[in-house]
Amino acid sequence: MASRCPKICRPGLLVLILLTAAPLAARSDSLPQVRMIIDNYDYMTALSPDDFPTRDSALAACASIAAEAESLKTFWDRQGLAVLDRLSLYAGISWLEPQFDIYLVKYFPDYGCSDPLTIPLAGKKNGDRIIAVPQGLSHLLALFQQVSRRLLNQVFVPGASEGYLAIHPLLQKTPRRFDALADLLALSALADFADPDSVMAVYRSDEWRRRAPGRDVVLNHLWNRWPLSPDNTLAARIASEPVRSDLVALTKPPEQMRPRRVGLSRIIGQPAAGGQLGFSVTEDQGGLFRVTGIDSLKAAYAAGLRQGDLIRLVDNQNPRDVKSLYAMILARLADGVHIAYLRDDQPAAVILYPKP
The missing domain is CATH 2.30.42.10 (PDZ domain)
Structure with a gap:
């Protein structure tokens, strides 16, 4: 990966983004209050009691990721409201929850989580197996991805003005539907805060093939066909997509695929x-x-x-x-x-x- 996109793989790139990006305007009155928490001793101990059996061991783990955590927190303190606003504008979906927290931890059983919103900075860990994750812009994309998923979940809140979207098959919570739409939203918004080519290079990397099972749908069917903007929102795109469209058929999860049975038409002599x-x-x-x-x-x-x-x-x-x-x-x-x-x-x- 380093030979293909050395610029985006440097941990210092995130710091460069922080130093060069001016804060974007945001409508703070309609946005949730969000804290980014980096000293998650109790949370990390609860997540991984075998790895962090004591508060001191959790303290040491927090210290080991302090530099990257501080970079992300600095970005969020400066641009967080603008991120929430930009995602809402591009999604065409309103934030309903008044507040939530973002937890930065060393390890997590998955690549992240939207509720509670958790970003692992060292890697995904299951038992003794650790899959390390790149730093810098990759962490920023992971943050946008999980916040985007949290925003899309607002349509399922009772009384949501965009609740009519909840029954659309493209918002079914599967990797190639809900998650792919969240990735599209995250990529569209992050391109306003970082170099778009670098963002896409991260998303196209082998690392993100593992992190985003719906990536093929995004790259081949959404990115160029569904460009998002405040005038062309994700909500409008979803609402206008027929429930029997080619895109809906293409993204059906395996358990929904039922071939029409036409007798014993088996193929003989295949490899x-x-x-x-x-x-x-x-x-x-x-x-x-x-x-x-x-x-x-x-x-x-x-x-x-x-x-x-x-x-x-x-x-x-x-x-x-x-x-x-x-x-x-x-x-x-x-x-x-x-x-x-x-x-x-x-x-x-x-x-x-x-x-x-």
Whole structure:
């Protein structure tokens, strides 16, 4: 990662942002009061009693992340109201809760949480396994991501003026729906506070592939098609999206995918990978791969792939041959694989999940 985007990987970049960014105006009267807490001794002990059995051990952990925590807190003290305001403007959603806290901790069982809003600065920790997280702009994006999720949750509060959005399928709380929309909102707002190219470089990094399972939806279907602004809000985009649209179909979670059963139309003689995934391909002209057979009872058919489709890309990469195409899909299947293809010369895409 460092060789691809050395600028964004330096911890000092966040300090640079703080020094060069002027505070943006905000409507403080309509925004919640938010404290960013960095001395979370009791919270860290409660989260990880085995790691921090005493207050002294929690104190030492806080000291080890003090520099990055202070940078984030300095940013929030200076720009926090503007962040809350910008997110609300771009979302078209009002803040209803009067106050909440943001906790900066050393480790957390996940990459973060929106309630209580928690940002781990050293990494994700489950048992003895630690996945370290980059500092600097990556932490800032994580902060915007969790605050965005918290804002989207306002539509589920009884009496919310945007409560009509709560029944839209795109706000179903799954990685490729709710979380993807929150990521879009976070990226749009953060681009007003930091260099947009650097922000997108962080989001496109391998690290954020793990942190954002809905990233393919954001990059391939939302970022260029749903640009957000106070005049083109996320709420308006969601409200105008038909509940049976291609985007809604594309982002269905695996348990909702139910292929139409059409007898025993199984494909005979597929390679092992084709048998597992439910489709077979042959190499075609122009680096394309033609779907020559498909099993109506398996994952590929459920996702929307059909016989005759010409596969172009797997997660934005060009397979070298049939074997590498299957290998690329199988390696990423658990998280969902974005497959771009042509059907009747028209570009289309599906996300392939394991068959439930």
